Amino acid sequence: MEPPKQIIYKVGDTSDNIGQYWKHLNFSFVREEYINPRVIEELLGWISDSSATTSSIDLVSANKSNRFFVDIEHRKVDGKELVGYTREKGEGSFFYQYIGTSPSGVNIILCIDHGSGSGVFKTLMLLSLRADNALDGYSQGFTKRERVLLHSIGHIGLGDRYSGNITYKNEILTVGEDKSPMKYGLWTSAQKFEVK
Numbered sequence: 001m002e003p004p005k006q007i008i009y010k011v012g013d014t015s016d017n018i019g020q021y022w023k024h025l026n027f028s029f030v031r032e033e034y035i036n037p038r039v040i041e042e043l044l045g046w047i048s049d050s051s052a053t054t055s056s057i058d059l060v061s062a063n064k065s066n067r068f069f070v071d072i073e074h075r076k077v078d079g080k081e082l083v084g085y086t087r088e089k090g091e092g093s094f095f096y097q098y099i100g101t102s103p104s105g106v107n108i109i110l111c112i113d114h115g116s117g118s119g120v121f122k123t124l125m126l127l128s129l130r131a132d133n134a135l136d137g138y139s140q141g142f143t144k145r146e147r148v149l150l151h152s153i154g155h156i157g158l159g160d161r162y163s164g165n166i167t168y169k170n171e172i173l174t175v176g177e178d179k180s181p182m183k184y185g186l187w188t189s190a191q192k193f194e195v196k
Contacts, residue, residue, distance in 0.1 A: 027063050029098040029107060030081070035059070035150070037084045038068035040125065041094045043152045044111055047121055056130065056149040082112070091116045096125075100168030102195045105129060106153060108168050122158040124166070124175070126195065127151065156193070159186040171196050 027035045039062050045052035062068050070085035075095070084095025092114040099108040107127045114120045130149040137143055156175065158164075164176035164187055173195045178187040 027059060029096070029109060034072055034074070034083045036063045036068050036070065037072065037094050037096055038070050039063060039150065040096050040109065040111060042068070043127070043150065044123060044125060044155065047113065052152055052155065056151040058147045059150040060148055099124070099166055102171060104196055106195055108173060108195065110166060119160045121160055122162045124156040124158065126153040126155065128153055162187060168195065
């Protein structure tokens with residue numbers, strides 16, 4: 001009797017250069033069907049943590065999952081397009097605004113987290129796409145599938161009620177001085193970041 005045939009599934013990275021996937025995905029930061037704001041919120045993590053605990057999410061699966069299901073809202077505030085959702089039981093809301101995309105495919109997103117109190121915490125997120133192969137299945141059978149991962153490269157905390165100008169032009173992200181009357185000293189002058 002022959003031993004059972006061994007099947008090898010290759011998992012892991014398939015490509016580092018996957019900016020090409022954006023144009024083929026159904027999901028976007030700037031058009032219908034929007035990337036689910038709960039997915040972005042999960043990647044951002046809790047403000048009380050010193051760093052994010054989740055670095056990547058399977059974008060295609062998560063965007064349609066039960067776990068992240070919310071009624072997505074689209075608002076225009078001061079001429080800016082916001083996508084987000086309102087939490088249940090008066091626990092605030094979470095919205096994001098698309099700022100720009102670098103030539104290498106880094107997406108810059110402004111996150112606005114309004115808790116149930118008076119705080120409105122703003123954070124810039126830097127996100128990219130990655131691809132890999134995943135193994136799915138149970139004892140009855142396994143399949144390999146390609147995943148597109150939304151990956152957090154990092155974030156820039158702007159603080160509570162930040163009210164400055166944020167721009168991305170010629171590979172430079174500029175975070176302007178906080179003009180809010182409630183300044184908390186985080187952004188007393190403009191800062192520039194090179195995002196290629």
